[in-house]
Each structure stands twice: as C-alpha cells, then as structure tokens.
Amino acid sequence: MKKFFSINLLFLTLLFVSCQNDYNSGNKNLPVINEKDTFNYLPTSTTGQVVKHHYYTLSYNEKYENAEWVAYSLSPGQLSRRHIDRPRFERDPLVKTRSAHYKNYYPNGYEKGHLLPAADRRFSLEAFDETFYTSNVSPMDHNFNSGIWNVLEKQVRYWVKCYGKLYVVTGGVLQPGLERIGREQVAVPDYFYKLVLDYKNVKKPRLIGFLVPHKNLHQDLKNFVVPVDSIEKLTGIDFFPALPDSIEKSLEANKHPEQWRFVKFEAWQH
Numbered sequence: 001m002k003k004f005f006s007i008n009l010l011f012l013t014l015l016f017v018s019c020q021n022d023y024n025s026g027n028k029n030l031p032v033i034n035e036k037d038t039f040n041y042l043p044t045s046t047t048g049q050v051v052k053h054h055y056y057t058l059s060y061n062e063k064y065e066n067a068e069w070v071a072y073s074l075s076p077g078q079l080s081r082r083h084i085d086r087p088r089f090e091r092d093p094l095v096k097t098r099s100a101h102y103k104n105y106y107p108n109g110y111e112k113g114h115l116l117p118a119a120d121r122r123f124s125l126e127a128f129d130e131t132f133y134t135s136n137v138s139p140m141d142h143n144f145n146s147g148i149w150n151v152l153e154k155q156v157r158y159w160v161k162c163y164g165k166l167y168v169v170t171g172g173v174l175q176p177g178l179e180r181i182g183r184e185q186v187a188v189p190d191y192f193y194k195l196v197l198d199y200k201n202v203k204k205p206r207l208i209g210f211l212v213p214h215k216n217l218h219q220d221l222k223n224f225v226v227p228v229d230s231i232e233k234l235t236g237i238d239f240f241p242a243l244p245d246s247i248e249k250s251l252e253a254n255k256h257p258e259q260w261r262f263v264k265f266e267a268w269q270h
Contacts, residue, residue: 104182
C-alpha cells in the first residue's frame with residue numbers, strides 16, 4: 001500500500017511540475033492578467049439579444065429558451081475551491097424576453113446543466129450567484145452532466161492552471177426538431193459544444209473545439225475534437241470575428257489536439 005501511494009504521489013508531483021513548466025513557458029514576458037478582464041472575443045449573435053453580466057456574456061435564443069452561447073474568460077487566479085452555498089435558480093433579469101423558469105425542468109428527468117460552470121466562479125459570491133440564472137443552464141441528462149461534460153469542464157480548468165488565461169465559448173446546438181420540456185417548451189439540445197482559445201501569445205495562438213453528443217458517454221475527450229468551422233456550420237454562429245482573418249481561418253479549419261495536454265479525469269462520484 002505504501003509503495004502504491006508513493007508511486008501515485010510521484011506521478012502527481014511530476015504532472016504538476018510538467019503543468020507548471022507549460023504554464024511558465026507559455027506566459028514568459030507576458031503582461032500580468034487583470035482578474036476583472038472581460039471576454040474580448042465575443043461571437044456573433046443570431047438573435048441580437050446579447051446579455052452582459054459582470055463575469056460572463058451570453059446570447060439568448062427565445063425560440064429555444066436557451067442561450068445559443070455563453071462566453072467568458074478564465075484565469076488561474078479565478079480558480080478556487082471556496083465553499084459557497086448553492087442559491088436557487090432564478091430567471092435572468094437582463095433577458096428582455098424572460099429566460100425560462102426553473103420549474104420547466106420538473107418532472108421531466110433533466111437536470112439544469114450549467115454552461116458556465118459554477119465551479120469556475122467560486123472566487124466571489126456575486127460571480128457564483130450569476131451562474132444560477134436560468135439563461136446559463138440547459139436541460140442535461142444526469143449521466144451526461146455528471147459524466148463527459150463534467151470531465152470536459154475539469155480538463156479546461158487544468159489547461160488554465162497550465163497555460164494561464166483562456167477564453168471559453170460554450171452552448172447547446174439549437175436546431176429544429178429538438179425535444180421540448182415544460183410549459184415554456186425549453187429545447188433539449190442533441191449536442192453541446194465547447195471552444196477554448198489561448199490568445200496570450202498572438203504569434204502562436206491556439207484553439208480547440210469539442211462537439212459532444214448529449215448521451216451517456218465513456219470515451220476519451222479527444223474523440224470529440226472537431227474543427228471549429230464544423231460547429232459554425234451547425235450553429236450559424238461566427239465564433240471569433242474579432243480575430244484577424246488570417247489567424248481565424250487557420251485556427252478554425254483544423255483540430256489542433258496535439259497542441260493541448262490532455263489528462264484523464266474521473267466523472268463525479270456519488
């Protein structure tokens with residue numbers, strides 16, 4: 001048992017050192033990140049209803065009662081394990097058409113799955129509470145939400161620890177024919193996506209996109225890496241229009257998984 005523990009401790013130590021080396025080399029000679037910085041590279045909105053909260057921005061699609069995207073930046077200083085009591089989900093006061101009520105989720109068997117994870121906003125009570133607006137959730141199957149989706153969220157946090165500040169865009173693919181739940185007919189996406197952009201070094205930017213079927217999956221995250229172009233075609237959204245055209249086209253046309261360090265994470269344990 002002691003030998004097993006020592007081996008695991010050595011592995012975790014080497015992993016941490018490797019991660020820190022990646023982080024230090026990727027951030028050498030870069031300016032200090034202001035923790036209050038907002039997301040600088042917002043996608044286009046197909047609905048025109050862009051809502052800016054203090055710690056994230058979203059585009060709400062009233063037709064589907066979902067955010068078509070939620071965009072935010074995440075930096076190492078924002079990662080915290082601080083315990084904060086979970087508030088009740090509330091309608092988003094800034095959505096002019098009113099975001100769906102949380103009661104739509106009962107008793108339909110779907111969870112209120114966060115798009116911007118609450119765990120990414122534990123650094124302040126205000127930031128944490130903002131993630132519990134119903135505009136920031138989508139109907140998710142429990143096994144998906146606590147499984148592959150949770151694993152992907154952990155992977156992103158790991159990358160933030162390794163590489164520094166990242167930009168994230170995430171949401172469900174909203175299209176005709178989706179299952180609907182509740183009195184307000186909240187759409188249940190068949191696919192969810194997550195895009196991660198590293199743009200600190202403008203000479204060597206990185207972008208990776210995931211398109212994950214809304215199912216109980218037990219596969220390597222790399223299986224769901226797709227060119228961002230393909231997600232744009234599905235959603236009708238231009239995700240990074242503020243990037244220089246040459247950089248945007250190059251990043252979005254390819255997968256680039258080899259540029260990112262993947263680590264195996266476990267799903268939630270209950």
